[in-house]
Amino acid sequence: MTQQKGDLGEQALSKTVEMALSTQLDEVENLDIDIRTDPLKLVQGQLDSVKIEGQGLVMQKDLRAQELQVNTGSIAINPLSVAFGKIELTRPTQAEAYVVLTESDIERAFNSEYIHDKLQNLEVNVDGQPLKIDTRQVQLRLPGENKIALSAEIVLKETGETKQVSFTAVPRLSAGGQSISLEDLQYAESKELSPELTAALLDSAKELLDLRNFELEGMSLRLKGLNLQKGKLTLQAQAHVEQFPSS
Numbered sequence: 001m002t003q004q005k006g007d008l009g010e011q012a013l014s015k016t017v018e019m020a021l022s023t024q025l026d027e028v029e030n031l032d033i034d035i036r037t038d039p040l041k042l043v044q045g046q047l048d049s050v051k052i053e054g055q056g057l058v059m060q061k062d063l064r065a066q067e068l069q070v071n072t073g074s075i076a077i078n079p080l081s082v083a084f085g086k087i088e089l090t091r092p093t094q095a096e097a098y099v100v101l102t103e104s105d106i107e108r109a110f111n112s113e114y115i116h117d118k119l120q121n122l123e124v125n126v127d128g129q130p131l132k133i134d135t136r137q138v139q140l141r142l143p144g145e146n147k148i149a150l151s152a153e154i155v156l157k158e159t160g161e162t163k164q165v166s167f168t169a170v171p172r173l174s175a176g177g178q179s180i181s182l183e184d185l186q187y188a189e190s191k192e193l194s195p196e197l198t199a200a201l202l203d204s205a206k207e208l209l210d211l212r213n214f215e216l217e218g219m220s221l222r223l224k225g226l227n228l229q230k231g232k233l234t235l236q237a238q239a240h241v242e243q244f245p246s247s
Contacts, residue, residue: 009042010035016085020245021052024217027064029056042082045090047075050244060213062112066232067100068214070239087244095239097221099214102232107140109208118204121157124196132157133197144230146170148182150201154193165193169202171209171233177223179210180235211237218243 014033022031036048052070059065072095081088109115119135126133133154141149151166166189169182182202185192192198211221220240227234 009039010037013037013047013082013087017050017052017087017244021216024245025054025057025059026062027056027058028054030054031057043079045077045079047077047087049073050075050095061109061114061208063109063208063213064101064105065099065214066102066105067098069098070216070219070241071096072239072241089241089243092240092242095241097214097237097239099211099235099237100232101235103140103142106142106208106233107138110138110140110204115204115208119152119200122196122200124194126156126194133194135197135200136162138201142228142231142233143168144228146228148205148228148233150182150205151188152197152201154197163193165197165201167192167198171226171228173223173226174206177237178212178221179206179223180226181206209235211235217245 013035017035018031018033021033022028032053034051034053036050037046041048050070050072052068054068055066057065057068072093075093076090078088078090116135119138122133122135124131124133133156136153136155139151143149147168148171149166149168151164154163154165155161156163167185167187169186170184171180172183174181182205185198211223215221218241221237222240223235223237225236227236
């Protein structure tokens with residue numbers, strides 16, 4: 001919830017954005033909006049800054065972010081919109097954004113119904129033989145050293161045989177700055193079980209790490225960098241804000 005800080009006008013504006021933003025999220029553990037201005041600037045249609053901080057946010061595709069932070073500079077608004085409980089921007093503004101994902105956040109999304117269904121009944125080639133497989137469980141680890149480790153338990157539908165697929169990959173920014181691609185694959189047993197299975201897993205990872213999953217209403221994100229540490233992945237982005245969420 002919004003902390004008691006700033007004057008009553010700032011608190012009221014912050015609460016307005018907080019309530020509107022909460023409606024966009026499936027779950028949220030903590031959400032704090034801090035708007036800074038003063039009465040004279042507000043009448044003139046100016047906010048000094050807006051800071052959005054959230055923890056434990058569940059967004060699209062059952063993707064949970066441990067932390068989301070958006071920081072703006074000065075913003076031009078329509079002062080009349082405030083009277084109607086809204087903050088209407090008169091021109092777009094730029095902001096810095098950060099998204100922190102833990103390995104359990106990403107693994108949870110990999111095993112969500114949305115992604116799980118995509119990894120069932122896959123038509124693949126194993127040792128030159130066309131087969132159909134189901135993916136039972138995907139495990140994801142962030143071991144450090146700029147690597148992501150993926151392993152999947154699969155079932156060959158024709159025989160019922162269970163196999164394990166494991167590889168590490170290096171995350172890199174994709175063209176356009178919207179998502180992360182996994183490259184430089186290294187297999188645990190020095191060979192690839194199925195190119196089609198690998199492609200499906202990589203496509204799922206790219207879809208989950210698409211920055212559009214973290215965009216809020218009226219906001220678009222462009223990836224500027226990533227920081228991969230043991231147990232967590234931090235995405236740094238430039239945010240283009242055209243409007244703040246409204247209830």
